[in-house]
Each structure stands twice: as structure tokens, then as C-alpha cells.
Amino acid sequence: MSTTATATGWETVVGLEVHCELATVTKLFCGCANTFGAEPNTNICPVCLGLPGSLPVLNERAVEFALRVGEALHCDVPERSIFARKNYFYPDMPKDYQISQYDTPICVDGWLEVDGTRVGIERAHMEEDTGKTLHVGGGGRIHEADHSLVDYNRAGLPLMEIVSRPDIRDAEQARAYVSELRGLLEAIGVSDVKMEEGSLRVDANVSLRPAGAEEFGTKVEVKNMNSLRSLGHALDYEVTRQRELLEAGERIAQETRHWDEDGGVTSSLRSKEEAFDYRYFPEPDLVPVAPDAEMRARVQSSMPELPAARRARLVADWGIAEQDARVLLSTPGLGEYAEAAVAAGAAPKDVVNWCTGDLLGYLNESGLAVGALPLAPDGLAELIELVADGTLSRPLAKDVLAECLLEPKRPREVVDERGIAQVSDEGELGDLLDGILAAHPEDVAEYRAGDEKARKKKNGFFMGEAMKATKGSGNPQLLARLLKERLGG
Amino acid sequence: MTVAASATELAAAVRAGERSAREVVDEHLAVIDARDPELHAFLHVMADEARAQADEVDAAVRDGRDPGPLAGVPVALKDVLCTRGIPTTCGSRILEGWRPPYTATVVDRVRAAGGIAIGKTNLDEFAMGSSTENSAYGPTRNPRDPSRVPGGSSGGSAAAVGAGMAPLALGTDTGGSVRQPAAFCGVVGVKPTYGRVSRYGLVAFASSLDQVGPFANTVADAAVLLEVIGGHDVMDSTSVRQPAPALLSQLDDGVDGLRVGIVEELTDADGIDNEVAAAIDDAGRALEKAGATVDRVSVPATTYGLSAYYLIAPAEASSNLARYDGVRYGLRIDGRDTATMNAETRDAGFGPEVKRRIILGTYALSAGYYDAYYGTAQRVRTLIIRDFERAYGSFDVLLSPTAPSTAFALDAKTANPLEMYLSDVCTIPSSLAGHAAMNVPFGAGADGLPIGVQVLAPSLGEPVMFRVAQAIEAAAQ
Numbered sequence: 001m002s003t004t005a006t007a008t009g010w011e012t013v014v015g016l017e018v019h020c021e022l023a024t025v026t027k028l029f030c031g032c033a034n035t036f037g038a039e040p041n042t043n044i045c046p047v048c049l050g051l052p053g054s055l056p057v058l059n060e061r062a063v064e065f066a067l068r069v070g071e072a073l074h075c076d077v078p079e080r081s082i083f084a085r086k087n088y089f090y091p092d093m094p095k096d097y098q099i100s101q102y103d104t105p106i107c108v109d110g111w112l113e114v115d116g117t118r119v120g121i122e123r124a125h126m127e128e129d130t131g132k133t134l135h136v137g138g139g140g141r142i143h144e145a146d147h148s149l150v151d152y153n154r155a156g157l158p159l160m161e162i163v164s165r166p167d168i169r170d171a172e173q174a175r176a177y178v179s180e181l182r183g184l185l186e187a188i189g190v191s192d193v194k195m196e197e198g199s200l201r202v203d204a205n206v207s208l209r210p211a212g213a214e215e216f217g218t219k220v221e222v223k224n225m226n227s228l229r230s231l232g233h234a235l236d237y238e239v240t241r242q243r244e245l246l247e248a249g250e251r252i253a254q255e256t257r258h259w260d261e262d263g264g265v266t267s268s269l270r271s272k273e274e275a276f277d278y279r280y281f282p283e284p285d286l287v288p289v290a291p292d293a294e295m296r297a298r299v300q301s302s303m304p305e306l307p308a309a310r311r312a313r314l315v316a317d318w319g320i321a322e323q324d325a326r327v328l329l330s331t332p333g334l335g336e337y338a339e340a341a342v343a344a345g346a347a348p349k350d351v352v353n354w355c356t357g358d359l360l361g362y363l364n365e366s367g368l369a370v371g372a373l374p375l376a377p378d379g380l381a382e383l384i385e386l387v388a389d390g391t392l393s394r395p396l397a398k399d400v401l402a403e404c405l406l407e408p409k410r411p412r413e414v415v416d417e418r419g420i421a422q423v424s425d426e427g428e429l430g431d432l433l434d435g436i437l438a439a440h441p442e443d444v445a446e447y448r449a450g451d452e453k454a455r456k457k458k459n460g461f462f463m464g465e466a467m468k469a470t471k472g473s474g475n476p477q478l479l480a481r482l483l484k485e486r487l488g489g
Numbered sequence: 490m491t492v493a494a495s496a497t498e499l500a501a502a503v504r505a506g507e508r509s510a511r512e513v514v515d516e517h518l519a520v521i522d523a524r525d526p527e528l529h530a531f532l533h534v535m536a537d538e539a540r541a542q543a544d545e546v547d548a549a550v551r552d553g554r555d556p557g558p559l560a561g562v563p564v565a566l567k568d569v570l571c572t573r574g575i576p577t578t579c580g581s582r583i584l585e586g587w588r589p590p591y592t593a594t595v596v597d598r599v600r601a602a603g604g605i606a607i608g609k610t611n612l613d614e615f616a617m618g619s620s621t622e623n624s625a626y627g628p629t630r631n632p633r634d635p636s637r638v639p640g641g642s643s644g645g646s647a648a649a650v651g652a653g654m655a656p657l658a659l660g661t662d663t664g665g666s667v668r669q670p671a672a673f674c675g676v677v678g679v680k681p682t683y684g685r686v687s688r689y690g691l692v693a694f695a696s697s698l699d700q701v702g703p704f705a706n707t708v709a710d711a712a713v714l715l716e717v718i719g720g721h722d723v724m725d726s727t728s729v730r731q732p733a734p735a736l737l738s739q740l741d742d743g744v745d746g747l748r749v750g751i752v753e754e755l756t757d758a759d760g761i762d763n764e765v766a767a768a769i770d771d772a773g774r775a776l777e778k779a780g781a782t783v784d785r786v787s788v789p790a791t792t793y794g795l796s797a798y799y800l801i802a803p804a805e806a807s808s809n810l811a812r813y814d815g816v817r818y819g820l821r822i823d824g825r826d827t828a829t830m831n832a833e834t835r836d837a838g839f840g841p842e843v844k845r846r847i848i849l850g851t852y853a854l855s856a857g858y859y860d861a862y863y864g865t866a867q868r869v870r871t872l873i874i875r876d877f878e879r880a881y882g883s884f885d886v887l888l889s890p891t892a893p894s895t896a897f898a899l900d901a902k903t904a905n906p907l908e909m910y911l912s913d914v915c916t917i918p919s920s921l922a923g924h925a926a927m928n929v930p931f932g933a934g935a936d937g938l939p940i941g942v943q944v945l946a947p948s949l950g951e952p953v954m955f956r957v958a959q960a961i962e963a964a965a966q
Contacts, residue, residue, distance in 0.1 A: 046591045050812050052584070052692040053571040053593060055725050085808050087854070091827050096811035148827070150816070279854035281863060284697035284805060286726050 010208045010246065012239050013216055014168035015122075018181060020160045020191045021129065021199035022065045028128045028158035029056030029099065036197055040151035048156030050094030055285050058083075062158040065190040066106045066126050067291055067299040069160055072188050072306055073121045075110030080290045083126075083283040088276045092131035092150050100127035100161075102280040106289055112164075112184070113308055114177045120165030126289075129157040160190075166205065166216065171235035175228050178202055179330075183307045186332055195227050202231055207252070208242045217242075218252040222266055224259045234259040238266050310335065318348035327356045331363060333370030340377030346384040354380060358398060362405055374408040375401070383411040391421050393476055424475040429466070430482050432474075436465045437486060447487060459483065496562045496656040496710040500603065503561035506550050510543035510561025514605055517563045521608070521654045528630045530639075530648040532568050533576050534608040539563065542605050549603075558713055559604030565649040565658035568609040569616055570596055570701070571690040579692050580614040580624040583813045583820045583838025593690020594725070595659060595701050595718045602717040607655050610645030614840045615810065616666055616694040618642050619912040622903055623842045630899070633675060633938055637896035640670030640912075643704070647674040650704040657714050658704040663694050664798050665891075665916025667702040671928040672891035672941025677711045677958070678704050680916070682948050683923035684729040686715075687722030693809040695802035696727075698920050708929065708958045712736035715951065734951045744960045745780030747953065749773065750884035752945070754791045755915045765890045768932045768940040773888060775964030776957065786887065788880050790872040794918035795910060797873070800853045800866035801921070806843075807850030813838060845906065874922045881947040886957050890915050891941035895934040919945050929958045931965045 024034050030047035046054040070077045084102035105125035111118045131152040138144025162181065168174050182193045182200060192199045202225050207217035222238055225231040237259075242252055256275070257266040291299075305313070311325040314335075329335045334355055341351045359380070363370065375383075383401055386392045392400060392415065400414045415421050423429060437444055440462075447458040466479050494502070502508040518536055525531050549556040566572065569579050571589035578584045596606060613623035621629040621644025629644040631637040632652035639648040643660025647670035650658045660667040662680035671678025679702040686701045693699060703714035719733030755761075756769050773783040815821035815834030822837050824830035839847070853862035880887060892912060902909040919926040925948070928941040942961055946954035 046589075049817065051571075051589065051591070051818070052577070052579070052587075052812070053569075053589070053688075053690040054591075055689050055727075057724060057726050087808050087811060089811065089814060089828070089831055091814070091816045094812065094817065096814055097808050277856045279808070279851065279856075279859075281804060281808070281854055281859070284695075284727070285693075 008243060009211055010243050011211045011213070012170050013166045013207045013209060013219075014170075014174050014235065015166035015205040016164045016168065016174060016177060017203040017205070018162045018164075018178065019201040019203075020162065020185055020193065022062055022158040022160060023189070023191050023199075024059055024061045024065065024158055026059055026061075027156040028059050028062050028126070029156055032156065034157055036199070038153055040149070040153060043153045044155070048094065049152055050155075056099060056283075058286060058289065059158060062126060063106070063289060063291060064295065064299055065158070066124070066160060067296065068188045068190050068303065069124050069162065069185070070107035070110070071299060071303050072184050073107065073110035073112055073124060073162070075107035075121060075124060077107055077291065077296070078104065080104070080288040081106040081125075082288045083286045084280045085283050086127075087279040090130065091148065092133045092152070092155070094131065094152060094155050098128060098130065099283055099286070101125035112177065112181060114173065114180045117173075119167045119177050122163045122165050124160055124162040127159050127161060129154050129159050131155040166207075171232045171239070174204065174235055175232050178228060178231060180307070183330060187304060187307050187310075189304070204231070204235060204238075206235060206238045206242065208239065208246060217246075218254050220252060220254065221256045222259055223256060223269065224261075226261065230259060230261050233264060234266060237264065241266065318342070318352065320349060320352050324352050324356055327360070328352060331360060331370065334360065334363075337370050337373070337377050337380075341380045341384075344378035344381035346381035347388070350384045350387070351380065354384065354401070358401055373405070375404045379404060379410055386411055386415065390424050390475060391415065393422050393472070396420055396422060396472060420473055422475045423470050423473050424478055426478065426482065429470075429474055429479055432466060432469055433462070433479070433482055433486055436462060436469070440465075444487070459487075494656070495707050496559070496705060497707075497713055499656060500558055500560045500562050500713075503546065503603075504550065504555060508561070510546035510550075510556075510603075510605065511540060513561045514539050514543040514563055514607065517607060517653075517655055520652070524632070524652050524654060527635055528632055528648050528652055529627055530610055530629050530645040530652065530654060531565070531608045532578060532580070532611050532626055532645070535572075535575060535606055538575070539605045539607045542600065546603050546605070556603030557601065557717075559599060559602040559657070559717060562604050562657055563607035563655045564599050564604045564714070565608055565610045565646050565655035566596060566606055567612055567643050567646045567658070567660045569612065569661055569692040569694075570609075570659060571692065572596055572606065572609065575609065577609065577692070578626070579616070580612045580626060581838065581840070581843070582625045583834070584818075585625075585820060587819050589690075591690065594687035594722045596690065598718050599659070599714075604657070604717070608649075610643070610649055610658065612645055613642035613666075614843050615692070615806070616642040616661055616663055616699075617806070617842050617846055619665070619669060619909050620897075620899075620902065621645060621670070622899065623840055625840055628899060631674060631896050631938075634896065634936075636898055637938065638673065638899055638901075640673035640892070640896060642666040642670075643678075644670045646704050647671050647676055647678065650674070650676045650706060656706065657710060659701055659714075659718070660704055661691055661694075662700050662702050662916075662920065663698045663802060664920045665913040667704065668916045668926060668928040668941070668943060669892045669913060671704055672930070672939065672943075673896035675930045675939030675941075676704055676706055677708050677927065677929055677962075678702065679711050679715055679927040680920065680925065681715060681719065681951060682729070682925040684727050685719050685734070685925070685949070685951070687718075687725040687728050689722055689724035693805075695805040696809060697805060698798075698802060708955060708962045709737065709740060711927070712740055712955050729949070731949070734949070736952060736955045739952050740955055740959050742956050743779065744776055744957055747776075747781040747885045747957065748883065749776050749781045749783045749957065750786030750880055750887045751783065752791065752880075752887050752889040753785050753787045754789065755889035755918070758792075760893050760911060760914065761890055762894045762934070764934045765892070765894060765940055769888055769890055769942055772931050772942045772961050772964070776960055779960045779964070781957075781960075784884075786880050786884060788876045788887070788918070790869065790876040791918035793869045794873060794921055795914050797866040797869035798913075798917045798921060799849070799910060800862050801870065803846040803850030804853045804863050804866075805850065807847045807854065810839075810843065810847055842906070870921045873918055877919070877922045877924060878947070885946075885953050886950070887945040889943045889945065891928040891943040892916075895936055895938035895940060915943060924948055925951050925954050927954060927958055929961045929965070931961055
């Protein structure tokens with residue numbers, strides 16, 4: 001858990017760099033497919049392999065996606081931004097330079113609201129991804145490896161690097177920021193945002209300063225956090241490490257550290273002195289990116305409702321809790337599903353309950369995407385209607401839903417097939433209760449003689465018998481009333 | 490043995506069915522056999538491929554299809570142009586044996602026009618040099634005098650055309666690498682406007698300066714080849730979004746009324762041989778006679794061209810040549826780890842001039858030096874463009890020498906890189922400006938070797954540049 005500045009005398013300062021793979025059809029500078037998990041070195045061509053003589057050609061769609069990110073993060077998009085070469089030797093980088101953006105990124109100076117606080121966005125820029133190196137032998141570690149293999153399928157995939165200002169104050173807020181950003185990128189349709197597949201990667205710049213100080217402390221960059229969980233753990237570890245050093249009167253070394261998930265520690269990757277001099281200079285093979293008015297207008301007019309606005313709308317229109325809206329919208333497609341069910345006539349609160357309860361549970365358990373659910377949104381609306389009109393009790397409705405999720409059936413179909421409609425006939429249920437009470441005179445006597453607690457217990461017993469006799473289809477509200485009348489409640 | 494006919498005449502004869510492309514190719518292969526052992530213009534002769542392609546051209550003619558404006562004309566290719574399945578070395582050990590899996594746009598366009606790729610020509614390693622002595626595969630000699638260099642870096646292409654081994658050739662010009670060897674070998678050589686010709690498949694030296702350009706024996710032949718290779722290419726973002734310029738149709742429009750400026754700083758300066766400067770004045774007088782007005786003009790910033798160029802070009806080269814690291818293709822010298830393999834491969838694979846420029850360029854881009862070196866050089870580049878544009882406000886084209894002297898002897902400048910660099914002092918300014926420029930042979934020096942006049946034109950000014958070149962060529966005969 002993170003510790004507050006006042007409690008420790010130190011304030012944590014975190015800035016995050018989020019790399020997000022854009023979900024374009026093709027790579028950033030060539031026509032190769034942008035797919036995950038293909039056979040190694042099958043999605044490659046002279047351009048993304050950086051063969052001598054090849055030249056990059058910018059994917060227009062990636063520019064549109066970048067403009068969407070800019071819109072969503074309230075950024076300025078300058079008239080022209082330029083690509084630059086970031087030069088360093090690395091075997092998984094085909095040209096031994098990365099085409100990125102340096103002093104003129106496509107998006108600058110925006111913000112993202114996280115739990116009521118604005119986190120500043122310094123910049124968001126486009127760049128190409130690198131390949132992947134696999135170290136063979138020696139347990140996969142570079143220094144003990146026998147040899148290494150490189151897969152260039154990922155080389156040249158479009159990335160956006162979104163750099164926050166150092167506005168984040170603890171691990172919890174860092175996680176909330178990434179979570180909010182992830183939802184945003186997903187909502188605007190620019191990325192799959194899967195941290196596990198590497199389509200969203202987070203690096204953190206972490207420093208501490210005495211509470212109340214203006215000046216920043218020496219920052220440490222932490223890399224290799226592959227989930228929100230590991231981001232939280234790594235930041236907590238790093239903050240504690242730095243605080244202990246500072247409290248022991250030592251200095252923080254400016255360096256890049258690697259988060260070791262298994263060991264739960266960060267370790268030094270390279271010091272400031274070992275840092276690369278990237279020798280950035282303008283990429284001469286590309287012309288400046290200058291989105292014209294038509295493209296800007298197209299992007300603006302096609303922006304979907306952003307998650308924060310949508311949450312606010314659902315809270316206001318449906319009268320649901322902020323937290324429920326958050327849960328609903330954190331699963332891709334579930335918000336749309338719920339809105340469609342409401343549009344089909346169901347009460348919003350019921351829809352949200354079902355969606356964030358049984359449906360979400362089923363989605364998590366089955367691993368299915370919302371789009372693959374066998375029950376369409378109007379099917380859920382039908383189920384809710386069957387509960388509302390008394391045909392189904394809630395427990396029965398759960399059974400019906402479970403069946404509708406196993407095979408494509410409408411709730412009404414299941415009810416008809418199984419004859420499980422709720423019994424709400426007053427006469428029928430009254431006769432049934434009379435029979436039960438007559439068969440258990442001692443229980444009736446104990447009820448009448450008992451205190452509140454004993455009465456409750458006996459009441460439960462009679463209800464249970466009634467449900468047993470109706471195989472669960474007795475209308476529970478009606479049964480409860482009739483029982484009360486008979487016991488002289 | 491020489492082949493006298495021009496490329497235009499050869500293509501016309503082949504299209505008309507009067508000569509077979511196969512016969513034309515065989516004749517040129519025979520000249521290569523006869524002269525190349527001495528000159529070493531070619532690194533790889535594509536005899537089989539050329540004959541097969543000639544047969545296709547002949548079949549097209551027989552079937553009544555037009556093979557195109559270069560029908561059956563052999564074209565030699567500087568070995569920085571990628572040719573699928575054919576060795577492409579860039580004159581370097583580091584790419585020895587590499588066969589690209591794709592073909593440069595310009596080569597595709599030559600072939601689509603019926604031209605026959607006849608072989609890959611020698612060059613200074615990665616186009617870095619002015620004499621073709623920096624080739625890892627040995628120097629090329631000047632066909633006019635084999636004791637002299639052919640110039641560089643496209644010395645092989647210039648020598649191939651000069652010796653009649655190919656009527657046409659493609660070279661690349663970064664700071665003068667087409668124009669200067671054209672001047673030394675007495676042929677026409679063109680550096681088109683930056684972006685006129687696709688760079689896709691041209692192995693980069695300095696990306697913001699590199700342009701592919703034609704070599705030919707006549708201005709008209711060079712015009713045909715530029716019309717074929719020019720025009721927008723979707724594979725090169727820096728290629729101009731315009732079709733190839735129409736040159737031939739305007740070639741004989743004359744120079745009457747054109748304003749011609751002789752650039753003082755590039756003609757009257759120290760280091761320019763008197764006989765070369767005199768030839769420029771002679772060319773000016775010939776143009777005057779043909780109806781042009783000729784004056785001296787000052788383009789002051791051109792004097793800083795060489796210094797700016799030797800920061801910008803090496804800076805870009807240091808990045809462009811990083812990829813030769815032993816990982817994916819070409820030479821690999823194994824080492825105990827990746828960094829050692831990278832270093833040992835590059836040490837063994839690159840020659841001294843390439844290493845010198847990589848070190849220079851790396852330094853110029855380093856943290857703390859970037860603004861003082863690369864930044865300043867870019868500002869100088871802007872000044873040069875501004876000064877040229879001012880001159881083009883008063884003049885249609887400019888003239889200057891192409892090179893300060895006629896071809897020098899082999900080994901004369903190898904010991905002194907700076908002296909070698911000065912050989913491009915007249916060609917570099919227009920390269921930095923991205924403007925068009927070309928060499929036209931005009932007269933000879935006391936040593937009997939050709940002198941070249943450089944015709945410079947503003948951006949996309951090829952049509953007027955070719956008209957002036959045509960008039961100079963006419964006057965030279």
C-alpha cells in the first residue's frame with residue numbers, strides 16, 4: 001500500500017510513459033499486417049526489415065489514430081510535427097535506429113482526469129516498434145544464452161508513447177491513471193490495450209522529495225511492468241527503496257531500473273553515465289506530418305463518447321452508482337450491451353445489476369467477449385420483464401439466464417419448455433400452505449410460542465417446505481404474505 | 490571497338506525492327522569484354538539477364554507491342570541500386586555477396602521502358618569519394634586516359650558510358666557524384682532536383698541529398714533517361730508529386746532571351762584551374778551568340794557549402810550505415826557478444842573513408858555538439874538556398890565549372906582527404922539546395938582531357954536546364 005506524504009515526510013512524484021500499440025491494419029511505414037502471434041518473421045518486407053535502399057511511407061490511418069488520442073487527451077496538435085531518428089545499436093532494431101518523434105511530437109500539452117484529479121499529459125508521439133529477441137540456452141537470460149534469435153514481426157508496428165507530467169503521487173493513483181487511460185484508448189478504438197500481449201506497456205519515472213518541497217528529487221526510471229498489479233508493486237517497492245536510502249542519508253543514483261516480477265524487486269539496468277546518446281536528428285526519409293483541416297474535422301466528428309462522459313451520463317440518466325458505471329464500462333462492449341438492453345425496454349438498474357453480476361461473472365469465467373454472448377441484449381430485457389411481471393422469481397431467472405448462455409435460447413422459450421413459470425395463484429398456494437401447516441402441528445405450536453428469533457426460523461422452515469413442494473416455482477412474495485395471514489402474524 | 494550510335498537512335502532502330510535488341514546487347518557485352526579488364530568499370534556484368542531481357546524486347550517488337558523509349562538500350566547501373574537476385578555491394582566488403590530481394594524503382598522503370606540492365610558499376614564505397622579509388626574492389630580508370638581517375642563516386646557508370654560499354658548509365662549524386670565523374674570522363678551527367686527521381690532501392694548515403702541521375706553521351710539521351718526514371722513514386726515519401734518532366738519536346742527551343750549567370754564564387758575562386766574558368770567564359774559567349782544574356786552573379790553562401798556538406802552528409806551517413814551490424818545480412822565477424830560482433834563486423838567490413846565519415850557524423854550529432862555542428866550546417870544550408878533563390882530571381886540558369894580541374898592521376902589525392910573533398914567544391918552547393926544541375930562536356934584542358942560546364946537550375950527547373958545544356962553541346966561540336 002502506498003503511504004501518504006504527511007505520514008512519512010516524503011512526497012512521491014511519478015510520471016508515466018505509456019506505450020500503446022495502435023490497432024491499424026498495417027504497420028506504421030509499410031504494408032505488412034499488424035497482427036499478434038504469427039509465425040516468426042512472416043510479417044516482414046524490405047521496409048520493416050530496414051533492408052538497404054528501403055524507405056518508410058507513413059500510414060495515414062496511424063495519423064488519424066494519433067489525432068484521436070490527441071482529442072481524447074485534450075492535447076494541442078501542432079500544424080506540423082516531424083519524425084526523428086533515435087540512434088542506438090540493438091539487434092532487434094532492423095535499422096539500428098528507431099523512427100520516432102523528438103522535439104515536435106504530434107500531440108502536446110493535454111490532460112486526463114483520474115478520479116476527479118487532472119493528470120497533465122506532456123506529449124504523445126508516434127514511433128515504430130522493435131522486433132523481439134529470444135535468447136536460446138542459459139535459461140533465456142542474455143548473458144548465459146548460447147545464441148539469440150530475432151523475430152521482426154513486431155518491427156515497425158505503430159506505437160504511441162503517451163508521456164504524463166510528474167503529477168502522480170502514489171502507486172494507487174498510477175494504477176488508476178493507467179486504468180483510465182486504457183479505457184480511453186479502448187473506447188476511441190485505437191488499441192487493443194492488452195498489457196499481457198504487450199500492446200500496452202508502462203515505464204515509470206519515480207522520485208521522492210521532502211513533503212512540501214518544490215524541487216524534484218533525482219528520478220529513477222523503472223521498466224518491465226507487465227500488468228497493473230506489477231505496476232503497483234514495482235512503484236511501492238521503488239518508493240520504499242528510495243525512502244530508505246534517503247533516510248539513511250544516501251543519494252539516489254539517476255538510473256534505469258528493471259522490475260523483476262518473480263523476485264519482487266527492482267535492479268539497476270544502466271546508470272546515467274551508461275545511458276545512450278540517441279543522437280536524434282530529423283528523419284530525412286519522411287516529410288512533416290501536417291494533418292489538414294479535412295482530416296482534423298473527420299477525426300473530431302467521429303470521436304465516440306469518452307468513458308468519463310459516459311459514466312457521468314449513465315449515473316445521471318439511470319440513477320446508478322458511479323462505481324457500478326465504472327465496473328460496467330471497464331469490460332469492453334458491456335456498456336453498449338447494457339444500453340441496448342435498456343433501449344429494448346428494460347429498467348436500467350435491473351440491467352446494470354444483471355450485467356455487473358451474473359453476466360460479468362460468466363464473461364470472466366468463460367473468457368468470452370461480450371460480442372460472443374449467445375444472449376442478445378433484448379434477450380436480457382425479456383428476462384428482466386419476466387421477473388417484473390412475476391413470471392420468474394430471481395433465483396429462477398438466474399437458472400434461465402444460465403441456460404440461455406449455454407445455448408442460444410430466448411428466456412421465454414426456456415420458461416415454456418421447462419414449465420418453470422412462477423406459481424402466483426393465490427388459491428393454489430393457499431391450499432398448499434394449509435396442507436403444510438396441518439402436517440406440522442408441533443412446528444406451528446413452536447412458532448406461536450416462540451420469540452422473534454424462533455418465529456423467523458420456523459417461518460423459513462415453512463417457506464422452504466412450500467418451495468420444495470412447488471419445485472421452486474412458488475411466488476415467494478405471495479407465499480410469504482399468505483403464510484403470515486395463516487399464522488396470524 | 491566502339492558503338493557510335495546514340496541511345497535514342499538505337500532505341501528507334503530496335504522499335505522499328507531494324508536492329509535486334511539481342512544484337513545491340515551482344516555488341517556492348519563485347520565492348521565490355523574488350524575494355525573492362527583495363528578500366529574495371531563493372532563489378533558485375535549481367536550478361537545472361539541482359540540477353541534474356543533483350544529477347545523479351547525483340548519478342549515484343551515481333552508481336553507488334555512497343556517496348557518503350559529505351560527499347561534494347563543497355564543501361565549500366567551504379568552498384569548502390571538494388572537489383573533483385575543480383576549482387577549489390579555498394580563497393581563495400583560489408584555487403585559482399587548480398588543479393589537484394591527487391592529491385593529499385595528506377596531500375597524497374599528502365600526495364601519497363603525497354604532498357605536493358607547490363608551490369609552493376611564500380612563506385613567509391615557507399616558513394617563516399619570523388620575518384621572511385623575508395624572501392625573495396627579496386628579502382629576504375631578513366632577511359633580517356635587510364636592513368637587518370639574517372640572521378641567519383643559514380644566513376645564506374647561514367648567510365649562505362651565514356652568507353653562505349655553502355656550508351657546510358659545511372660549514377661547517384663549526393664554532392665557531385667554524377668556531375669564530377671561525367672566531367673572527368675567527358676560525358677553528360679545529371680543531378681535532378683531532389684525528389685524528382687525515386688530513391689526507393691537506392692542504398693542511402695545521405696538521404697536528404699541523394700538523387701539518382703543519368704549518364705549519357707548526349708544531352709538528348711540524358712533527357713530520355715530522366716523522362717523514364719522521373720516522376721512520383723508512392724514508395725518514396727520525399728519524391729515530388731509530379732509526373733516526370735517533359736524534356737525532349739522542349740530540348741531544341743533554344744536559349745534566345747534566357748538570362749544566364751556565371752557564379753563568381755564557383756568560377757573565379759582560388760583552386761579553380763584557369764583553363765577551366767576560361768572554358769566557362771567560352772561557354773557563356775557561345776550562349777550569348779545563341780541569344781542569351783550572360784552576366785557574372787554572386788551567390789555568396791556557396792563558399793560555405795563544403796563545410797556544411799561535410800557535417801550534414803556524414804551525420805546522415807552515420808545513421809544510414811548503422812544497419813550494417815552483422816545481424817541480418819552481409820558480412821558477419823562473430824564475437825563473444827552482440828556488441829563485439831557489431832564492432833568487429835564494421836571494422837572489417839568498412840574501408841577507411843567510410844569509417845572517417847561515420848566517426849565525423851556521429852560526433853556532429855552527439856549531445857552537446859549537435860547545435861554547434863549539425864545545427865549550424867543546417868542553417869548554412871538555408872542560407873545557400875536563400876542566396877540561390879535570390880540569384881534565380883534575376884537569372885534563368887547559372888553556370889560554373891563542374892570540377893576545379895580535369896581528371897587527376899590515380900593516387901594523386903588519396904593521401905589527403907581534404908584535397909579530395911575539394912574536388913566537389915563546385916557541385917556541393919546545388920546539392921545542399923536540392924536544385925537541379927548537370928554536366929555538359931565543353932572543350933579540353935592542356936592535357937587533352939575533357940572539361941565540364943555545370944548548368945544549374947532552380948528546383949524543378951530541368952526543362953530550361955536541358956535547353957541550355959543542348960545549346961552548349963551544340964556549340965562544343
